[in-house]
Amino acid sequence: EGKTTLRNYLEIVATLPFFTTATDMQPRQVTYTLGGGVYNKENGHFYEHLKIEKVTKYPGGGDKSWRAAQYWCSHPDQDIMGLVGYLVTITSNSEKVFLEDHMDGE
Numbered sequence: 001e002g003k004t005t006l007r008n009y010l011e012i013v014a015t016l017p018f019f020t021t022a023t024d025m026q027p028r029q030v031t032y033t034l035g036g037g038v039y040n041k042e043n044g045h046f047y048e049h050l051k052i053e054k055v056t057k058y059p060g061g062g063d064k065s066w067r068a069a070q071y072w073c074s075h076p077d078q079d080i081m082g083l084v085g086y087l088v089t090i091t092s093n094s095e096k097v098f099l100e101d102h103m104d105g106e
Contacts, residue, residue: 003082047102
C-alpha cells in the first residue's frame with residue numbers, strides 16, 4: 001500500500017508474469033487497474049462509487065448537496081493513479097451500461 005510514481009508502477013507491472021492454459025496461441029491483452037477505481041477502456045475514464053456516508057462528512061456539516069459530493073470527488077485523498085476526480089456526467093448509452101454493470105447497482 002502506498003503511493004509512488006507512474007513510472008514505478010509501470011516498471012512493476014512489466015515484471016508480472018502471464019500464464020495461460022490456452023492452446024490457440026492467439027495474442028492476449030492484459031489490463032491492470034491499481035487502486036479502487038474501475039477502468040472503462042472505451043473512454044479511458046476511471047470510476048469509483050462514492051458512498052453517501054463520506055459525502056455527509058463534508059467540512060461544511062452534514063450537507064448532502066452537489067457541492068459536498070463534488071468536494072469529495074475532487075479531494076486529493078480520493079485520487080486514482082494520481083488523477084483527481086469529478087462527478088460523472090453520463091454522455092452515452094454505452095457509458096450508462098458500463099456503469100450499471102460495474103457499480104453493483106449503487
